[in-house]
Amino acid sequence: MGNQKVIVIGAGISGLAAVYYMKQNLPEAHITLLEASDRIGGKIKTVRRDGFVIECGPEGYMARKPTLTNLIKDIGLGDQLVHSGTGTYYIYVNHRLRQMPKGSVMGIPTKMLPMVTTGLVSPLGKLRAALDLLIPRVYQDKDISLKEFFERRLGSELVTNMIEPLLSGIYNGDLADMSLEATLPQFAAIEKKHRSLILGMKSIQPPKQAGTSKKSAGRFLSLSCGLDVLVEKLASYADEIRLKTPVDHVEPGKVTLSDGTVLNADSIILATSPKQLGPLLDFPEAWSLSNDKRTTTATVALAFKKEEVEQLDGTGYVVSRKEGLNITACSFMNHKWSYTAPEDCALIRTYVGTAEDAAIVEESDEAIEEKALADLRKISKLGTPLFSVITRQIDNMPQYTVNHNQRVQAFEDALGKINGVYACGALLHGVGLPDCVDNAMHVAEEAAGQLKENEDAATNS
Ligand SMILES: Cc1cc2nc3c(=O)[nH]c(=O)nc-3n(C[C@H](O)[C@H](O)[C@H](O)COP(=O)(O)OP(=O)(O)OC[C@H]3O[C@@H](n4cnc5c(N)ncnc54)[C@H](O)[C@@H]3O)c2cc1C
Known part of the structure; x- marks a missing residue:
């Protein structure tokens, strides 16, 4: 098996998990990870500043889905797992916060x-x-x-x-x-x-639900060391990582980079962002998935001294669209995850940009911060932030519109006819981190199984 070459395209959680499971299934294979941007992690991004641990993308995941928890334990990060804090959850509607x-x-x-x-x-x-x-x-x-x-x-x-x-x-x-x-x-x-x-x-229904104020373990898990540690650890299973290496085209056994370089591989796993599937594979079923609706959003993380923030019991609120605000939700991050802010500080994370109107996401950081703060202050008392971190996802959030499963089935049927080329990622079978990991695990198993079969057939012939 030593000569088998595997290329994984895209270093988000899906691609990284695919690398890990490929390595578990075929320890001798040479795995190359190609990533268009200058960093690994995709939507996972952790910023550390002045004692704050700021998740700019996903903050945690649903505890009831076990694949990711098992993976975290397998790679030795189990002692970093933490449950989210619990508490009242609110909806801002008719100009006031009301408990769910x-x-x-x-x-x-x-x-x-x-x-x-x-x-x-x-x-x-x-x-x-x-x-x-x-x-x-x-x-x-x-x-x-x-x-x-x-x-x-x-x-x-x-x-x-x-x-x-x-x-x-x-x-x-x-x-x-x-x-x-x-x-x-x-x-x-x-x-x-x-x-x-x-x-x-x-x-x-499980015993504890949103709207309860009893202090107990929440239904979400995360890593107190920050999710970037997870992606770095997973990346260490790749034999080679090439950043700033966008792929232009994929065909059986061949990956063409945007600079025209051609790389050969026995197995290719695509784990790219939603809009890339069509251009890379260029068959109708891939285009149909790629062209489905995608949305744009920005997360606005705001760091405060605790005395600058009105203390609300709970983990956050969502905003009814009919209120006409720019913000759609707000999380009290340090209530949910105590490690995200120093003891005397608070971290608030809010979101702007909706499926219907995302124009605000294109504005400057200063304008987004100002508008987000103005909205937050309509809802509760808030002073001046120490700093903010704004992260945009432009046209990059897959939406599962009606008949999505049928489109995925058609895509996977068509892809199944292309030798040695596989796909996984948030575009297909669920956007949650555990769904992405689950999908990557199955795809890596399938790809590794095929490589073993090929090798056996070559040995026996
Ligand atoms: C703000 C936000 C909050 C979220 N919160 C949660 C949460 O709390 N819990 C949860 O479970 N999920 C959450 N999600 C969803 C989850 O984060 C994503 O669905 C998941 O991270 C997607 O991972 P992925 O690897 O499939 O795709 P991505 O992370 O998008 O990675 C794809 C990678 O492919 C690369 N790429 C693209 N094209 C090419 C190319 N041509 N060549 C080479 N590389 C390429 C990209 O640069 C990128 O690095 C959240 C998402 C966002 C944006």
Whole structure:
């Protein structure tokens, strides 16, 4: 196996995990990692400044998905794993912060009393939501948008005031485009089994939910050393890393760089950003995925002395779109992750740019900071930041629009016919870090299995 050459394209979490699993499956293979930018990590980026640990991209991941946790333990970083802090979560709607009703899961109520007493939805809106207990199934094994699904089940007011701010905060997407099957298939499954979402969620909900204020381990995990340590450790499994090396084209056994250099490989794994798949592979199914909707966003991390920040119990809030603010959500990072700020300081992270309007992301750092601060100050008292770190993701956030799974299937069928070329990444089977790692693991196993088969066939012939 010593002569096998593997090229992985893209040094985000997907490419790095692919390198790691490839090395586990084929220790003797020579693995080269090609990255267009001047750094590894892709959307993962950690900035350390004056005792702050600032995650500019993902901050953590869902603890219930085990692949990434297993990987972290396997590479010796298990002692750095930390659960997020818990606490009240708020929605800013009708010009004030209101607690997410206890027992709500992704904005869907599962407990009657907190729902009856919440000011988030009018009495009529609550009655409409309760119709969920009676109305027939909406999902009929044919993909529909999240907006259509939730509005038909729970009514538009609950969607506007509770579900939409939460989900668009997580996915930076427009509910009217987003695929139920690809984004939240569990809700389609719950409806299929229980018909009513409220009753179905009640039967499966974990013991602690958003809206509770009890101090206990949160449902997210991260690394207290910073996520950049994870990417650096994974990168160490590559035999060779070439930064500032954009790839232009891929065909079986051959990778063409943008400077015209051609590299040969027995196996090629693409793990690039969404818009690159079409240009690199240049077949219709790859273009179709690549041309799907992508959104633009910026994270604005603001460092403060603690006395400059109104202390709100909890981990943050999302903002209803109808408030017309630039910011879409705000996380109290040092409440969620104590290691992110020195003892006497606070770190706030807010987000600007939506699927419908991302013009603000193109503005200068100063303008973004000013607008973000103006919005934050409408919601709670805030002094002058010590400094800010602004990170843009321009046209780089994949959106799973209706029928995404069918497009992925068609792409993977077509790619399967191309010898020794594989693809993984957030564009395909989930944008969360554990989904990316899971996808990379399966693809690396498949690629390694094929290389072993080729070698066996060559030995026996
Ligand atoms: C602000 C933000 C917050 C997030 N928060 C969370 C969170 O808390 N939890 C969570 O689980 N997920 C979160 N996500 C989602 C998650 O971070 C991403 O889905 C994931 O990191 C994507 O990883 P990837 O490797 O697939 O792609 P990327 O990280 O985009 O990496 C792709 C890499 O390919 C390189 N590349 C592109 N084209 C070429 C080329 N032609 N040649 C060579 N290299 C190329 C790029 O430069 C890049 O380095 C967040 C995302 C963002 C932006």
